[in-house]
Amino acid sequence: MKIWAVANQKGGVGKTTTTVTLGGLLSGPDQRVLLVDMDPHGSLTAYFGHDPETATRGVYELFNQAVEGERPDPAGLIRETPFPGLDLLTASTALATLDRQLGTRGGMGLVLRHALEGVQDDYDYVLMDCPPMLGVLMVNALAACDELLVPVQTEFLALKGLERMINTLTMVQKSRKAQLNYRIIPTLFDRRTRAAHEALAELRRQYGDEVWSGVIPVDTKFRDASSAGQPLCFMIPDARGVLAYADLLETIGGRLPRTHGERRQAK
Ligand code: ADP
Numbered sequence: 001m002k003i004w005a006v007a008n009q010k011g012g013v014g015k016t017t018t019t020v021t022l023g024g025l026l027s028g029p030d031q032r033v034l035l036v037d038m039d040p041h042g043s044l045t046a047y048f049g050h051d052p053e054t055a056t057r058g059v060y061e062l063f064n065q066a067v068e069g070e071r072p073d074p075a076g077l078i079r080e081t082p083f084p085g086l087d088l089l090t091a092s093t094a095l096a097t098l099d100r101q102l103g104t105r106g107g108m109g110l111v112l113r114h115a116l117e118g119v120q121d122d123y124d125y126v127l128m129d130c131p132p133m134l135g136v137l138m139v140n141a142l143a144a145c146d147e148l149l150v151p152v153q154t155e156f157l158a159l160k161g162l163e164r165m166i167n168t169l170t171m172v173q174k175s176r177k178a179q180l181n182y183r184i185i186p187t188l189f190d191r192r193t194r195a196a197h198e199a200l201a202e203l204r205r206q207y208g209d210e211v212w213s214g215v216i217p218v219d220t221k222f223r224d225a226s227s228a229g230q231p232l233c234f235m236i237p238d239a240r241g242v243l244a245y246a247d248l249l250e251t252i253g254g255r256l257p258r259t260h261g262e263r264r265q266a267k
């Protein structure tokens with residue numbers, strides 16, 4: 001089971017879109033993917049038609065179990081989506097109170113990691129959509145993942161947010177046994193604007209090899225997919241944005257399911 005976290009302390013950079021699209025691409029009848037919504041805003045949860053205001057049975061309950069002294073067990077909390085092989089652990093707005101609730105209580109940094117150990121044999125990939133702020137949820141996600149994907153919008157302001165994210169990462173790194181590798185994913189790239197090209201060049205200059213060699217282009221079809229509550233790869237398998245995410249998967253060692261080719265042919 002590979003565990004990837006998608007994080008950036010800035011909103012609107014494509015975290016949820018990246019999580020949904022990679023999850024859609026990787027899942028199939030022969031390959032199982034778990035999406036975990038760690039963001040109290042619950043965008044990923046809402047994407048699949050659940051209301052984060054009222055959702056019970058999700059990430060919040062895992063923390064409750066841990067507080068009660070139980071081993072966090074996602075088995076009864078995971079929901080199926082309409083897509084074969086694609087499951088979801090929802091966020092609820094209650095997650096926003098978690099930091100205050102837990103206060104300085106120790107031992108809460110590995111709740112997610114322990115929970116995922118319980119489903120190790122059930123999934124091939126776990127993708128976590130992280131909140132845009134540093135707190136117990138972010139710490140849990142970074143402690144649980146094998147690799148971190150950092151979507152960065154290709155515009156100058158976004159580069160500032162990235163600095164903060166890298167600082168957070170350095171801090172969390174110290175409490176991890178294994179080194180956490182991260183990869184910066186340039187997103188929302190509008191090739192017609194000079195600003196986008198300049199931001200991309202600056203990103204590569206500052207972060208070099210940590211930056212994926214490709215880009216995720218602006219593709220308005222992502223918004224249509226979001227309204228339809230479907231990963232774009234199921235609606236338009238050869239959309240520009242989908243092909244870019246498929247390229248990304250190749251770089252980061254994600255294997256497309258056997259059914260992926262059939263899906264494209266069926267189109
Ligand atoms: P985050 O989770 O980082 O806040 P989202 O994934 O929700 O960001 O993206 C913010 C908005 O931008 C959403 O409306 C989404 O549909 C849109 N979006 C994300 N990626 C792209 C893209 N590559 N092209 C066009 N629109 C995009």
Ligand code: MG
Pocket residue numbers: 012015016017039043044129
């Ligand atoms: Mg989001």
